[in-house]
Amino acid sequence: DAKQQGRNTWHWYEGDQHRGTEEAVVLRHDLHTALQEDQFELYYQPIVEAVNGRIRGLEALIRWHHPERGMISPGVFIPLAEQTGQIIPLGRWILRRACQDAAAMRAEDGLVVPVAVNISSLQFRREGFLADVQEALDDAGLPPELLELEVTESVLLDGAEQAITLINELKAMGIRVALDDFGTGFSSLSYLRDLPIHKVKLDRAFIQDIGTNRSNAAIVQGIITMAHHLDLTVVAEGIEEREQQQDLIRRNCDLLQGFYFARPMPREAIMELPGQLPSTVEV
Ligand code: C2E
Ligand code: MG
Ligand code: MG
Ligand code: MG
Numbered sequence: 001d002a003k004q005q006g007r008n009t010w011h012w013y014e015g016d017q018h019r020g021t022e023e024a025v026v027l028r029h030d031l032h033t034a035l036q037e038d039q040f041e042l043y044y045q046p047i048v049e050a051v052n053g054r055i056r057g058l059e060a061l062i063r064w065h066h067p068e069r070g071m072i073s074p075g076v077f078i079p080l081a082e083q084t085g086q087i088i089p090l091g092r093w094i095l096r097r098a099c100q101d102a103a104a105m106r107a108e109d110g111l112v113v114p115v116a117v118n119i120s121s122l123q124f125r126r127e128g129f130l131a132d133v134q135e136a137l138d139d140a141g142l143p144p145e146l147l148e149l150e151v152t153e154s155v156l157l158d159g160a161e162q163a164i165t166l167i168n169e170l171k172a173m174g175i176r177v178a179l180d181d182f183g184t185g186f187s188s189l190s191y192l193r194d195l196p197i198h199k200v201k202l203d204r205a206f207i208q209d210i211g212t213n214r215s216n217a218a219i220v221q222g223i224i225t226m227a228h229h230l231d232l233t234v235v236a237e238g239i240e241e242r243e244q245q246q247d248l249i250r251r252n253c254d255l256l257q258g259f260y261f262a263r264p265m266p267r268e269a270i271m272e273l274p275g276q277l278p279s280t281v282e283v
Pocket of ligand 4: 181
């Protein structure tokens with residue numbers, strides 16, 4: 001029906017340029033066996049406390065090691081997996097692996113920080129999602145406080161009320177939800193008020209030129225101030241330079257994430273990091 005069509009069309013956003021290409025056809029096909037053939041890996045990127053660089057969280061970011069094409073970016077294949085429906089089994093695998101990894105890092109390495117998992121809107125809205133989350137936690141023996149879910153405002157597309165109900169249910173299970181990529185797309189400030197989230201992640205697009213673009217700096221400052229009035233934690237994504245770090249500290253941003261601190265890396269590499277980042281620069 002028309003509603004279904006509209007929803008699917010909308011989900012092609014990032015993958016549009018690949019959708020009709022030969023590459024997309026091949027990749028969509030290859031996605032079907034990739035899970036069985038163990039071609040996916042979860043990388044983790046630290047999220048640090050702005051004022052002292054201490055690691056306060058990890059974001060799980062999926063990687064696909066394609067047998068012929070090498071590493072393929074999730075920006076390319078996640079939209080394809082959404083088109084084919086593969087995102088459902090893949091999303092379940094991601095949740096389970098992230099919970100297992102978080103439990104292992106806690107037990108074996110003493111790293112007790114929440115792991116954030118990106119959830120596709122299709123996965124989020126699907127019946128049985130909450131049961132999948134609970135099962136992933138139970139099977140890994142992970143306390144719910146150590147799992148965080150990142151959703152984007154696209155979860156609101158099929159109705160805000162349903163999304164609010166789901167996030168409240170997650171909250172009741174002890175799991176926190178962050179609003180990812182805030183400021184892009186259809187962001188409305190009222191989402192910050194209406195959604196029972198605990199954290200908002202400022203999109204990298206605003207951070208990139210924060211030192212030179214006064215409008216972006218003003219938007220960032222406005223979001224941080226308002227989010228704090230609403231008792232939300234603010235994370236800035238895509239910090240690549242010391243100037244951006246300093247700027248965001250001045251603007252009272254709580255948490256920072258970006259290549260300046262650490263790139264996404266395999267779990268074993270995370271354990272080699274010092275507790276405070278960047279280790280070579282004075283903060
Ligand atoms: P996202 O959730 O906003 O993740 C942040 C992206 O920014 C990641 O790209 C990360 O590698 C990148 N990044 C972090 N710091 C910097 C920086 O300083 N500079 C630059 N240029 N980039 C930085 P990645 O891993 O390629 O993922 C892209 C997107 O794909 C994610 O954006 C998310 O929307 C999606 N994605 C990734 N992993 C998953 C997953 O497990 N499940 C789902 N559903 N989506 C995922
Ligand atoms: Mg994210
Ligand atoms: Mg993001
Ligand atoms: Mg993004």
